[in-house]
Amino acid sequence: MNHLVHISSKGMPKLDASQLVMSLQSNVYHLPKKYNCLPRQPNLHGLEEGAKNQFSTFSNFITTINQKKEGIGNRNSPTQLVIPNIKNGRDLPALCLDVRQKKRMSMDTLPQELKAPIPPEPSLPIRTKTVKDFQDDMEKSKASGDWKAVHNFYSTTFDSFLEINAAFKKDTNSPFNTIEDSGIDAKFVNVVYDALLNTPQDVQKSVLKGIINGLLQEWTGPRTKDDLRAYCILLQNPQFSNTSTYVIYAHLLRQIAALTEADHHFLVHWSKKISQKRFKQVVDRLLQFISLRLFPAKPEEFPPMVKCTWWIPSATKVLSLFNAANSLISPPIISYTDFYNSTLDHIDLMEEYHNWQCYGNSHRFSFCQYPFIISIAAKKVIIQRDSEQQMISIARQSLVDKVSRRQKPDMNMLFLNVKVRRTHLVSDSLDELARKKADLKKKLKVTFVGEAGLDMGGLTKEWFLLLIRQIFHPDYGMFTYHKDSQCHWFSSFKCDNYSEFRLVGALMGLAVYNSITLDIRFPPCCYKKLLSPPIVPCDHNALVGICGVTLDDLFQIMPELAHGLSELLSYEGNVEEDFYSTFQVFQEEFGVIKSYNLKPNGDKIPVTNRNRKEYVQLYVDFLLNRSIYKQFAAFYYGFHSVCASYALLLLRPEEVEILVCGSPELDMSALQRSTQYEGYQKTDLTIRYFWDVVLGFSPDLQKKLLHFATGSDRVPVGGMADLNFKISRSETSTNWLPVAHTCFNQLCLPPYKNKKELRQKLIIGISNAEGFGLE
Numbered sequence: 136m137n138h139l140v141h142i143s144s145k146g147m148p149k150l151d152a153s154q155l156v157m158s159l160q161s162n163v164y165h166l167p168k169k170y171n172c173l174p175r176q177p178n179l180h181g182l183e184e185g186a187k188n189q190f191s192t193f194s195n196f197i198t199t200i201n202q203k204k205e206g207i208g209n210r211n212s213p214t215q216l217v218i219p220n221i222k223n224g225r226d227l228p229a230l231c232l233d234v235r236q237k238k239r240m241s242m243d244t245l246p247q248e249l250k251a252p253i254p255p256e257p258s259l260p261i262r263t264k265t266v267k268d269f270q271d272d273m274e275k276s277k278a279s280g281d282w283k284a285v286h287n288f289y290s291t292t293f294d295s296f297l298e299i300n301a302a303f304k305k306d307t308n309s310p311f312n313t314i315e316d317s318g319i320d321a322k323f324v325n326v327v328y329d330a331l332l333n334t335p336q337d338v339q340k341s342v343l344k345g346i347i348n349g350l351l352q353e354w355t356g357p358r359t360k361d362d363l364r365a366y367c368i369l370l371q372n373p374q375f376s377n378t379s380t381y382v383i384y385a386h387l388l389r390q391i392a393a394l395t396e397a398d399h400h401f402l403v404h405w406s407k408k409i410s411q412k413r414f415k416q417v418v419d420r421l422l423q424f425i426s427l428r429l430f431p432a433k434p435e436e437f438p439p440m441v442k443c444t445w446w447i448p449s450a451t452k453v454l455s456l457f458n459a460a461n462s463l464i465s466p467p468i469i470s471y472t473d474f475y476n477s478t479l480d481h482i483d484l485m486e487e488y489h490n491w492q493c494y495g496n497s498h499r500f501s502f503c504q505y506p507f508i509i510s511i512a513a514k515k516v517i518i519q520r521d522s523e524q525q526m527i528s529i530a531r532q533s534l535v536d537k538v539s540r541r542q543k544p545d546m547n548m549l550f551l552n553v554k555v556r557r558t559h560l561v562s563d564s565l566d567e568l569a570r571k572k573a574d575l576k577k578k579l580k581v582t583f584v585g586e587a588g589l590d591m592g593g594l595t596k597e598w599f600l601l602l603i604r605q606i607f608h609p610d611y612g613m614f615t616y617h618k619d620s621q622c623h624w625f626s627s628f629k630c631d632n633y634s635e636f637r638l639v640g641a642l643m644g645l646a647v648y649n650s651i652t653l654d655i656r657f658p659p660c661c662y663k664k665l666l667s668p669p670i671v672p673c674d675h676n677a678l679v680g681i682c683g684v685t686l687d688d689l690f691q692i693m694p695e696l697a698h699g700l701s702e703l704l705s706y707e708g709n710v711e712e713d714f715y716s717t718f719q720v721f722q723e724e725f726g727v728i729k730s731y732n733l734k735p736n737g738d739k740i741p742v743t744n745r746n747r748k749e750y751v752q753l754y755v756d757f758l759l760n761r762s763i764y765k766q767f768a769a770f771y772y773g774f775h776s777v778c779a780s781y782a783l784l785l786l787r788p789e790e791v792e793i794l795v796c797g798s799p800e801l802d803m804s805a806l807q808r809s810t811q812y813e814g815y816q817k818t819d820l821t822i823r824y825f826w827d828v829v830l831g832f833s834p835d836l837q838k839k840l841l842h843f844a845t846g847s848d849r850v851p852v853g854g855m856a857d858l859n860f861k862i863s864r865s866e867t868s869t870n871w872l873p874v875a876h877t878c879f880n881q882l883c884l885p886p887y888k889n890k891k892e893l894r895q896k897l898i899i900g901i902s903n904a905e906g907f908g909l910e
Contacts, residue, residue, distance in 0.1 A: 259361070262302050289342050402456055549577065549578070551578065627722060652851050703747055
C-alpha cells in the first residue's frame with residue numbers, strides 16, 4: 136500500500152474547508168468503511184489547557200483555513216489533508232528471521248548519491264527581506280508595540296512551503312539539487328526562530344496556522360527539493376518544544392518519515408550542516424516528544440494512544456535521520472549518548488526485544504530497530520536478561536538429562552564451576568573452559584584448589600584480576616603495551632597455538648555476563664573488530680575480526696608511527712627519491728627481522744607521491760588486521776562463545792568497551808551516597824574527613840583511589856551504586872596506611888585523628904599500590 140493517503144483522491148469523500156475544520160476538531164477524520172483499517176487521525180486542535188496564555192485556542196485561528204478554499208476554488212480542487220500511512224514502522228526494510236543473517240536497521244552508511252527523478256521546482260515568490268531588515272522590524276516593534284510588520288512577515292513566510300523557500304533560500308534562482316548544499320540561509324532561519332518565542336501570541340499562532348496550511352497541501356507526485364528544504368527548516372521550529380503543538384508536530388514528523396529513501400538521503404546530508412547547537416535542540420525535541428507520548432504528564436492533553444500509534448514510530452524514524460547525519464561526520468556533531476532516551480529504561484524492554492527477534496523490522500515497531508535510542512544501561516539489562524534466559528535453559532536441560540538417566544541431580548550442574556590452582560592459573564583456566572564449553576552461559580563460580588571458602592563473588596573477581604594481570608604482563612608476550620597511548624595491542628608473533636587468545640576473549644564475555652568490570656586497556660579499534668561481524672558466521676571459512684581501519688585507528692595505538700605516516704601523506708617533496716621505500720614492511724620476531732609485502736611484488740613497487748595513500752592504507756591494514764589475524768580470530772571466537780546473542784546487534788563498539796571495562800566518567804558524590812559502612816557511621820568524624828578529602832582530589836587522584844579499592848578506575852554501567860563500595864573501620868594503629876580488599880570493593884580505614892593526616896596517608900597508599908593490591 137502506498138504510504139501516502141490523499142484524503143480527497145478518487146473514491147474518497149471530498150470536503151470543503153469548513154467541513155475539514157469540523158472534521159479535524161471532532162478528533163477523527165471519518166472515512167468510508169473500506170478505509171477503516173487506517174489509523175484514525177488525532178485532533179489538530181488538541182492544545183494543552185495549561186498553555187492557553189501562549190496559544191489561546193487552536194479553533195480561533197484554524198478556521199482561517201477557509202481562506203485556502205478561495206485560493207484553490209478556481210482550480211476546482213478541494214482542500215486536501217495528506218496523511219502518510221506509517222503503520223508502526225512497517226515500511227522499514229525486512230530482516231531475515233535467521234539470527235545469523237539479521238542486520239541491524241541503520242542509516243549510518245548511505246550511498247553518496249541516490250539517483251531519483253527530480254521534479255521541476257515551481258517558481259518562487261520574490262521576497263527581498265534580509266536579516267538586517269528583519270532585525271530592524273523587531274526593534275521597531277518592541278519599541279512601539281506595533282507588531283504589524285513582524286506579524287505580516289511571519290504569517291506570509293510560513294503560509295506555505297513555497298513561501299518558506301522564498302524567504303530562506305539563499306538564491307531563489309538556483310536549484311540547489313545536491314546533497315552538498317541545502318541552499319538554506321541558516322543565519323536568517325536562526326534569527327527568525329530566535330525571535331519567534333519573544334513575539335505576541337497572535338504572531339506565534341499565525342506561524343502554526345501557516346504550518347498547517349503547508350501540511351494540508353495536496354501532493355500529486357514526488358517531493359521537490361524545495362519541499363525538503365521546507366521540512367528541514369520546519370523541524371528547527373522551537374515552538375514544537377511545547378506540548379500544545381504536538382499534534383501539528385506529529386503530522387510534520389509523519390510526512391517526513393514517509394518520504395522516499397532518496398529524499399531521506401538529502402535530508403541526512405543537509406542536516407549534518409546544521410550548527411551543533413541547533414542540531415542538539417532538534418534531537419532533544421524529538422526525544423522529549425517520544426518521552427511525553429510514552430509517559431504524558433497530563434494524558435488528557437493528547438489524543439488516546441490507540442488513535443495515534445504512528446506518533447512514536449514517526450518521531451523515531453526522523454530521529455534516525457539525525458543519527459545518520461551525526462555518524463557521517465568525524466568527529467560527530469554531538470555524542471552518540473545524546474541520542475539515548477532514558478525514558479525507555481522504564482518500559483518493558485524484553486517485550487521490545489522479543490518483538491524485534493520475532494518480527495524483525497517488517498511487521499511490528501520496536502525500539503530495537505533503532506538501537507541508537509536505547510541507553511547502554513537498558514542494553515545491559517537486555518543482554519543480562521537474555522543471558523539469564525539462556526543460562527536457565529541450559530541448566531534446565533542439564534537437569535532433565537540427569538533425571539532421564541536416573542541420576543541424582545546435583546546443584547553444581549546449575550553453575551559454570553571453575554577449579555584452578557594458583558600456581559597453574561592460566562593453564563588450569565584454559566583446560567576448565569575448554570572442557571566446559573556447554574556451560575559457559577551458566578552462572579560462574581570459582582574455586583581455588585586447596586583453599587576453603589564459598590564463592591560469593593569475591594573469588595570470581597579475584598580469578599578475573601589474577602588472570603588479567605598475568606596474561607597482560609609484558610613478559611608473557613601475548614600483548615604489547617604501548618606507553619604513548621597507554622593501551623595494549625595483540626602481539627604479531629606467530630605461534631602454534633592461539634588458545635590463550637581465545638581464553639582472553641572468553642574472559643571478556645564471562646565478565647559481561649557476570650557483571651565484572653575488567654581493568655583492560657584495548658583501543659576502540661579492538662571493539663570495532665569484535666563486532667565484525669556481530670553474529671558469528673555459519674561458514675567457518677568466513678573471515679572474522681576484519682574491519683575497515685584508518686590512520687585515526689592507528690593513532691590510538693601507535694601515535695608515533697601514525698604521525699610518521701601522516702607526515703608522509705603531507706610531504707611536499709619527491710616521495711620516491713627522498714624516502715626510497717617500497718610496498719614492503721619489516722617486523723622483528725624473536726630477534727629475527729622478517730619482511731612482508733603489502734601487495735604482490737610489493738618489494739619491487741616504489742612508494743611515490745601518486746600511490747602513497749594506498750601505501751599508508753595497506754600499511755595500517757597490515758598492522759591492525761592482517762598481521763594479527765589468527766590471534767584476533769581466536770580472541771573473537773572466545774568472546775562470542777560466551778556472548779553469542781541477538782543483543783550484540785544492538786551495540787556500538789564504544790558500548791561493548793563500556794560493558795567490559797566500565798565508564799571513565801567518575802561521580803564521587805554518587806559514590807558517597809551509595810557507600811556502605813562497617814564499624815563506622817556516615818556522620819563519624821573520620822568519614823566526614825574522608826569525603827572532604829576525596830571530593831577535593833584531582834580527577835587523577837580520584838581514579839587512583841577507585842583503582843586502589845576496586846581493581847579498576849572505571850565505573851560499571853549501572854553507575855557508582857553498582858560498585859557496592861564499603862568502608863570498614865580498621866582497628867590498626869593510625870600510623871598504618873589504608874588497606875583495600877579489591878575482591879570485595881572494600882577500603883579499610885584507620886580512625887585518623889585529623890583531616891591532614893588522613894589525606895597524607897590516603898595519598899601515599901593509593902599512589903604506591905602494587906598491581907591490583909590483592910590480599
